[in-house]
Amino acid sequence: MSTRCKTLITLLLLATLVAAACTNQGTIEPTATFDGSGDISSTGETSEPPEQTPEENPQTDPSEQGTSPTDEVSVPTASEAELTATPDQEEQTTHYQLTAVLDYWNHRLGVDEEISYTNRSPDTLTELLLIVEPTRYPSVFRLTGMTWESGEQVSDYAFDLGQILIPLQEPLSPGERINLSLSYELNIPSPDSSYYGRPVPFGYTPRQTNMVDWYPFIPPYIPGEGWLAHQAGAFGEHLVYEVADFEVSIQLVGNTKDLVIAASASEEIDGEWHRYQHERARNFAWSVSHMYEVTSTTVGQTTVLGYAFPMHAAAGERTLQATAESLALYNQIYALYPRETLSVVEADFLDGMEFDGLYFLSNGFYNLYSGKPDDYLTAIAAHETAHQWWYALVGNDQALEPWLDEALCTYSERLYYENLYPEALDWWWAYRVNYYEPRGWVDGSIYNPEGYRAYRDAVYLNGAVFLEELRETIGEQAFFSFLPDFAGKQAAQIATGDDFFAILEEHTQADLSALLDQYFFNR
Numbered sequence: 001m002s003t004r005c006k007t008l009i010t011l012l013l014l015a016t017l018v019a020a021a022c023t024n025q026g027t028i029e030p031t032a033t034f035d036g037s038g039d040i041s042s043t044g045e046t047s048e049p050p051e052q053t054p055e056e057n058p059q060t061d062p063s064e065q066g067t068s069p070t071d072e073v074s075v076p077t078a079s080e081a082e083l084t085a086t087p088d089q090e091e092q093t094t095h096y097q098l099t100a101v102l103d104y105w106n107h108r109l110g111v112d113e114e115i116s117y118t119n120r121s122p123d124t125l126t127e128l129l130l131i132v133e134p135t136r137y138p139s140v141f142r143l144t145g146m147t148w149e150s151g152e153q154v155s156d157y158a159f160d161l162g163q164i165l166i167p168l169q170e171p172l173s174p175g176e177r178i179n180l181s182l183s184y185e186l187n188i189p190s191p192d193s194s195y196y197g198r199p200v201p202f203g204y205t206p207r208q209t210n211m212v213d214w215y216p217f218i219p220p221y222i223p224g225e226g227w228l229a230h231q232a233g234a235f236g237e238h239l240v241y242e243v244a245d246f247e248v249s250i251q252l253v254g255n256t257k258d259l260v261i262a263a264s265a266s267e268e269i270d271g272e273w274h275r276y277q278h279e280r281a282r283n284f285a286w287s288v289s290h291m292y293e294v295t296s297t298t299v300g301q302t303t304v305l306g307y308a309f310p311m312h313a314a315a316g317e318r319t320l321q322a323t324a325e326s327l328a329l330y331n332q333i334y335a336l337y338p339r340e341t342l343s344v345v346e347a348d349f350l351d352g353m354e355f356d357g358l359y360f361l362s363n364g365f366y367n368l369y370s371g372k373p374d375d376y377l378t379a380i381a382a383h384e385t386a387h388q389w390w391y392a393l394v395g396n397d398q399a400l401e402p403w404l405d406e407a408l409c410t411y412s413e414r415l416y417y418e419n420l421y422p423e424a425l426d427w428w429w430a431y432r433v434n435y436y437e438p439r440g441w442v443d444g445s446i447y448n449p450e451g452y453r454a455y456r457d458a459v460y461l462n463g464a465v466f467l468e469e470l471r472e473t474i475g476e477q478a479f480f481s482f483l484p485d486f487a488g489k490q491a492a493q494i495a496t497g498d499d500f501f502a503i504l505e506e507h508t509q510a511d512l513s514a515l516l517d518q519y520f521f522n523r
Contacts, residue, residue: 092120093245096284101253102253105254109185113215115180121222126168126172128166128168130218133214143164146182188203209288210287211287213283215284220241230399236455238446240395247276248276250276260292264283264358282391283356293307294307302341304324304342306343318369322381327388330389333480333483335491346360349362379432383413386413387409399445403463406460407467440454440462442459443522470512478510486503
């Protein structure tokens with residue numbers, strides 16, 4: 001296949017993923033940060049998206065586009081969502097101790113895992129469910145041992161696609177704790193996105209190895225209903241995470257020259273070991289490459305780390321800058337980001353993907369970076385950064401109620417442009433949202449039988465339109481007092497649509513029935 005054909009295919013795939021193409025306008029300077037008031041900018045209309053040709057490593061000076069990545073971004077005053085555990089919560093939080101040894105060049109990972117789990121439900125449990133995503137790939141996951149705390153081998157467990165169901169030796173009463181040890185090996189795959197019909201974050205490419213959802217974990221348990229676990233759909237995310245504590249140790253073996261680890265938490269070097277503590281988090285993700293160039297900046301007490309490939313130095317600087325700008329803004333609008341670090345990693349797959357403390361941004365966006373803020377590299381960086389609030393801080397059922405993170409993160413892009421690059425806001429409405437004439441129920445699931453386009457248009461884009469109309473209906477003060485209240489009250493929880501609207505009712509007496517009838521099927 002010719003380079004030109006590959007480029008065209010990449011452009012088409014990116015257009016499908018992000019819902020629009022880009023246009024270049026004049027350089028736009030950032031304005032003052034959010035103050036919770038002001039007029040709502042009108043939405044733009046267009047008949048077709050403009051063309052953009054790929055441009056590798058444009059020589060653009062990031063200092064011309066707002067805050068330089070090397071400067072500190074000031075943090076406005078904000079209320080802090082509660083992630084600090086009480087002593088009782090600390091005792092009951094699931095704890096994962098993961099010791100991993102990676103042979104990067106031979107694509108093999110050996111892991112010893114200790115799980116300490118407390119039954120926090122009022123139900124007595126007779127079985128334990130493990131989510132094991134690597135089993136979805138052929139010949140990748142090999143379990144070499146599984147024992148109870150006593151040292152007795154676990155028997156009679158059953159594998160299902162992406163899961164292991166374990167009968168308990170004795171029923172686990174409310175408040176009781178159980179410990180489980182596992183040893184396993186991963187023959188890390190290099191998944192073909194055309195085979196799976198979607199971008200695949202897990203696995204290796206010639207430039208990086210991405211370890212996401214790489215360890216067995218216990219899903220949330222709903223009293224009276226059972227384990228909150230779903231099978232994967234053809235698109236969207238299906239996993240639901242409760243908060244847990246992670247203690248992770250990683251050793252790189254073989255030829256380790258030039259290898260760099262990007263991770264969900266700050267790193268401590270202990271001889272040959274890279275150690276991480278990630279408390280009250282949804283998950284722990286990491287990535288390794290022999291090509292990463294690392295940049296950093298600070299937002300208050302948070303270090304923002306950028307990991308990009310050498311040919312994308314300017315795009316990497318812009319991604320770091322947009323992430324830092326977004327982090328500072330969302331600190332003010334939603335709640336203070338509770339972690340010491342946030343990592344943004346250039347990905348060798350055509351998608352953006354969020355994890356707690358780290359997100360991936362496709363190299364396709366880096367390839368197409370125009371040097372201007374009205375650009376998908378910037379817009380999707382703002383979106384993925386927002387997932388640290390809507391997904392990580394406030395969890396949700398990503399399969400059945402994906403709007404609770406995706407609609408809010410899409411609308412966060414609007415808030416980013418409104419407050420930092422208002423001249424680009426019409427571009428954002430025109431080419432991110434309105435061109436696609438979004439429709440469909442905002443509260444649809446990832447199992448939409450009409451396909452990815454219908455799912456995306458309804459959940460992401462129509463979800464953003466709903467939030468805009470909600471803001472207009474209830475007013476600025478109610479809207480911007482609701483958002484941090486929702487973040488604070490649902491921090492470390494798994495929020496539902498019922499939670500969203502119950503907290504919203506505390507901030508407005510406006511009649512929302514017509515709005516809900518227009519956008520929601522289940523309200």
